[in-house]
Amino acid sequence: MMRELYTQVIMDHYQRPRNRGTLEGADLEEHLLNPLCGDEVTVYAHLRDGKVADVKFDGRGCSISQASASMMTERLMGRSREEAEKEIRTFKAMMIGEKEFPAMDDLAALKGVIQYPSRIKCATLAWTAFQNGLDNAEN
Numbered sequence: 332m333m334r335e336l337y338t339q340v341i342m343d344h345y346q347r348p349r350n351r352g353t354l355e356g357a358d359l360e361e362h363l364l365n366p367l368c369g370d371e372v373t374v375y376a377h378l379r380d381g382k383v384a385d386v387k388f389d390g391r392g393c394s395i396s397q398a399s400a401s402m403m404t405e406r407l408m409g410r411s412r413e414e415a416e417k418e419i420r421t422f423k424a425m426m427i428g429e430k431e432f433p434a435m436d437d438l439a440a441l442k443g444v445i446q447y448p449s450r451i452k453c454a455t456l457a458w459t460a461f462q463n464g465l466d467n468a469e470n
């Protein structure tokens with residue numbers, strides 16, 4: 332039952348991705364591949380006054396990689412740079428079992444992925460791309 336629910340959340344984000352698309356003149360643009368699974372993702376963001384003013388992603392690949400990217404955009408929208416970096420660190424810690432997944436949150440749907448180590452990279456792909464983008468962004 333829980334498993335079904337989680338699958339539904341992942342499929343919902345996969346089929347109706349939030350904030351999918353590109354951003355013209357993005358301050359942050361980062362493309363990343365996961366050759367293990369064939370996933371790819373590009374993340375875009377406008378950074379204004381130290382905040383993630385807008386964020387989008389584009390890509391293709393397995394449902395976990397694309398659903399996780401969709402969830403990430405919801406999570407990072409409007410956050411300060413420091414908050415965004417903390418969200419990314421926390422998510423990665425959850426994906427290696429070092430932190431609890433938040434209850435009643437779409438991210439919890441990705442908890443089951445931990446049992447499949449080869450798929451963890453699918454889930455963290457967009458988040459790693461965003462962190463790389465922050466590292467490379469000017470402000």
Ligand code: ZN
Nearest residue numbers: 368370393453
């Ligand atoms: Zn994948």
